[in-house]
Amino acid sequence: MKCIFCEYCRMEREYKLKKVKLNKVIRGKAYEFVITGAYCETCGERVTIPGILDLNALEIDKQYRQFEDIVTIEEIRNIMEIYQIGKTPLSIVLGFGEITIPRYLDGQVPSKQYSEILKKALRSPKYMKEKLLENKEKITTAAFKKSMKATDELIHALSISTQMMNVICMILEELGEVSPLMLQKLLYYTQGVSLALNHEPIFEEDCQAWVHGPVYPTVYQLFKGFSFNPIDDQRYAIIKNIQNVLSVSQQNVVHLVANTFGIYGAKSLEKLTHNEKPWLLSRQGYDEGIPSQEVITKDLINAYFLDMHRQYDFTCVEGINKYINESLNK
Known part of the structure; x- marks a missing residue:
């Protein structure tokens, strides 16, 4: 000691x-x-x-x-990062004095009123866009264009359903370090297990048969900036306060997937999807490495995972783990 x-x-x-x-x-x-x-x-x-x-x-x-319930320094930094805006332009865009954000970053605690404005900007890209347009003439053209581009990209990416956002939040909360590639595969397996056990999709989005396995394009757009690195709080902060609309049975599916498929790395999960009928059938006619936007239909996913559920019993961790081990060793 x-x-x-x-x-x-x-x-x-x-x-x-x-x-x-x-x-x-x-x-x-x-x-x-x-x-x-x-x-x-x-x-x-x-x-x-x-x-x-x-x-x-x-x-x-x-x-x-x-x-x-006051905004934290880290949350303010997240605002600057996700909207690609400096501290002085951010102060001006939100209607503060020019040195307000620099002071907050140095440790000064915001008032409740200013904290609520900052939290709203963090939660809502649409609100941030309104503030950018409102104060466009008060910042440089370069700063405006850079931040507006990042904001529009976020608005487009956040067209994903509330159910999908809830599933993403649960996966990130349970597993901590998750790369975009790994997240894509876990979303696919969550959908598959939900169809097998609950007989309904857990979210409405369809995935596509990309080279590296099933991919949900809107989710790809949201997190593509992290490449092969773990998703950090910058983008997660945008969706983590979304109201949870998942039922208990749906949440149980996410837990089950996180505790089974979630213990494997992205490349192992990619290999696993490449051995499965939904991706293989959707890639028919495409040579290895050739890009594809073919949809992996929910009917294909449903039929396959129902069959695997009958063979392995996907209601329990042991059954899913047996399926994963045997499939990876083919």
Whole structure:
């Protein structure tokens, strides 16, 4: 363990970190925060270690924003990233003073009113587009065009159904690091398992038989910027606050897929889809590597996964895992 000088023991002592409660009044309102404290292992008294005060300040700031539902610094950075806009132009577009966003990025806490404007911009590309058009003449032409292009792309990508957004959110929440390629395959398997177990599609979108397996084009457009990297909070922030409309049985399907197909990497899932009839039949007439936009119909997916369900029992993890193992080893 690390050591620090204990002013009570008057010598170097080992210390440990633990969470403690802190009562604090901010703007006349009382709060109870949970912060990190360092304590001498010998006498038990609290000691000061390098960086602890900065850590406590960050802990208090984060919890205060949560208590008051105030936009975070990370969320402001997400706004700048997804709309491809700088801090000063963003300040102007949203109707703030030019140095407002820079101050927020340095740690100043926004008012509730300004926080709501920032949160609305983060949730709604259509709102952001309205603000861009409203303040077009106040920023440079280059900044306007760059941000408008990113905003229009988001609006187009977000034409996906609420059900699809809900499934994407659940997958990202359960698995954490998911690449766009892996997400595409998990959406396909979620649809297949839903058709087999619930006898209905979990979302309305159709996938296409692309070179690397089934792909939902609108989802591809939304996350294509991440390439083979995990999807981070920048794009996920746009959809994670969407109302959940999935039934319990539909949510159970997503859980099941995440706990089975979701433990495999993108390339393994791609290989798996290449061994399955829906993709193979939809690719008939196309040589390897030739692009295709042929739809993999829900009827094809339904027939195949019903058949696999009868053979392997897709109601349980063991049955799906047996199917995956045997299919990958063909």
